[in-house]
Structure formats: structure tokens, C-alpha cells
Amino acid sequence: xxxxxxxxxxxxxxxxxxxxxxxxxxxxxxxxxxxxxxxxxxxxxxxxxxxxxxxxxxxxxxxxxxxxxxxxxxxxxxxxxxxxxxxxxxxxxxxxxxxxxxxxxxxxxxxxxxxxxxxxxxxxxxxxxxxxxxxxx
Numbered sequence: 001x002x003x004x005x006x007x008x009x010x011x012x013x014x015x016x017x018x019x020x021x022x023x024x025x026x027x028x029x030x031x032x033x034x035x036x037x038x039x040x041x042x043x044x045x046x047x048x049x050x051x052x053x054x055x056x057x058x059x060x061x062x063x064x065x066x067x068x069x070x071x072x073x074x075x076x077x078x079x080x081x082x083x084x085x086x087x088x089x090x091x092x093x094x095x096x097x098x099x100x101x102x103x104x105x106x107x108x109x110x111x112x113x114x115x116x117x118x119x120x121x122x123x124x125x126x127x128x129x130x131x132x133x134x135x136x137x
Contacts, residue, residue, distance in 0.1 A: 076114055076125065079105050083128040102132030 051074070058067050085098055106129045116122040 072112075072114060075105065075108075076116075079128045080121065080124045082131065083124040085128075085131060096135070099131060099135040102128055103135035104132075105129065106132040 051070075055067055055070060058070070079102070082098065082102060086094070109129065114125070116125060
């Protein structure tokens with residue numbers, strides 16, 4: 001084997017070995033990333049299931065007022081979280097569904113008002129409800 005041939009074989013072998021090592025490292029890193037991303041998802045799913053089973057148990061016990069109260073609190077919480085929708089989501093990614101949902105919440109709250117203990121809560125809530133005006137309805 002000529003010296004040039006040895007260099008080409010060595011270079012090709014090094015390239016293949018490097019690609020394999022990079023592939024394995026990437027696979028391991030990506031697998032850990034995916035696993036870490038799924039853990040909060042499972043936790044959130046468990047929290048939802050817990051809320052649902054408790055809500056259903058309360059309904060079966062005939063405690064309708066408690067269920068309505070709990071669902072109102074959950075709605076208020078989700079609505080306040082949506083107050084920052086346009087701050088976080090850029091115009092190209094904004095979904096009309098979010099605005100339509102906030103319009104529905106605004107209509108519901110016109111019929112069934114809520115009360116907040118702190119002015120900052122009311123401010124964030126109103127900011128979210130105002131986004132509902134962009135639904136066009």
C-alpha cells in the first residue's frame with residue numbers, strides 16, 4: 001500500500017469513526033433532552049387527572065356549588081395566564097382560537113362576574129379579556 005493510499009484510508013477511517021462517535025453522542029444527548037421534556041408533561045397530565053377525579057367525585061356527591069367554584073377558579077387562572085399571549089407569541093404564530101376562547105370567557109364573565117382580591121389580578125384578567133375583543137365577534 002502506498003503512503004498516499006494509507007493516508008486516504010486513515011482519513012476515511014477517522015472520518016467514519018468521528019461520525020459514529022458524533023452520532024452516538026447526539027443520540028444520547030437528544031434522548032435525554034426528550035426524556036426531560038416529557039417528565040413535566042406526565043406531571044401535568046397527572047395533575048389534570050387528579051383535578052378531574054376530584055371534580056367528578058364532588059359532582060357525584062351532589063356538591064354542585066363547589067364544582068362551579070372550582071371550575072371558576074381554574075378558568076380565572078387560565079385566563080390570567082393568557083394575558084401575556086401576545087408578549088410571548090409573535091404575530092406569525094398567533095392562533096385565532098386563543099382570541100375566540102378569550103371572547104367566550106369575556107361573554108361568560110359578563111353573565112357570571114368574578115371578583116379578585118388584588119388589583120394586579122384584576123388588571124391581568126382584564127388584559128386577557130381585552131384580547132378576546134380581537135376575535136372579531
